[in-house]
Amino acid sequence: MNISTSFQTPVPIQGVWEVIFDPYNIGKTIPGCEEVEVREDNTYLSKVTVKVAYIKAKFKLLSKIVEEEAPTRIVTYTIGEGIGLLSNVSMTTTLELNSLSEDSTEVVINAELNVTGTLANLGARIMRAKVEGMVDDWRLSMKQLIEDINNPLKKVSGQETIHF
Template sequence: MQFAMSMDLPAAPERMWGVLTDVKRISECIPGCENVEEIVRLATYKATVKQKIGPFKLEVPADIVVDEVVEPSRVGMHATGRDKFTGTRLSVALEVTLVREGHGAKLNVSAQLDVQGRLATLGMSVIKRRAEQNFQEFETRLRAVLETV
């Protein structure tokens, strides 16, 4: 499944870069993201993602690998994990870009999500709806963080 979101930011990419690469601050914007551990800055991380999707309550310990960093405009990463209760396997490839627009920037996030196992039986529409809700919540939380920058 493919997902994408974009939002206008109030400052140039150089100013926003510090917020977007501050793992503690950005992880607080991600719904259900907990126990974030930085192994190597801008390289490897661990986190747990908890979500309720349909009748399933997922708790996915995830390994996150940063594949590419182009400061201050792009981060590419992927994450994999397996829910310990349902055995559902999740894999996501994520690309985050900052593009200068006037005095500000545009944040673009695109994700390719692969779901295997019991959660996949719910069907793409249920999973997609939950992912879109998560993107909306992420944007709301990120905007609140950016107001303090």
């Protein structure tokens, strides 16, 4: 299934690029991501728990950056299989950065996600509606992270925001 979404952030394109080019950072933003291990250049392993109410599915994923054009485009191909669960996923994610102005950027996310096995058999109806919500969460947390990293001063001691 294909999911597209986008967001704008008041961060220059280079700043956005530096954040999203780092697998650790991307991992942090994926809902349910528990660990990320960079294996070699362009390849990283991660473990993600997808939780829909009391349904929990754990996946181990292997991602590879298959295309990169700094600072505008990065394509990641991910395959993974369920842990203790007969389900597989494969996903091609394209992130495109458009510089809107000197200090603002649009991030366009395009994901082609395929799920097979038990989870898919349960009914695509269940999967789809949820996945869309999850991508939304991802979009928001990615935006948050980009902004946090690029404006570190905004945050001190975790919670309070200092206004200049």
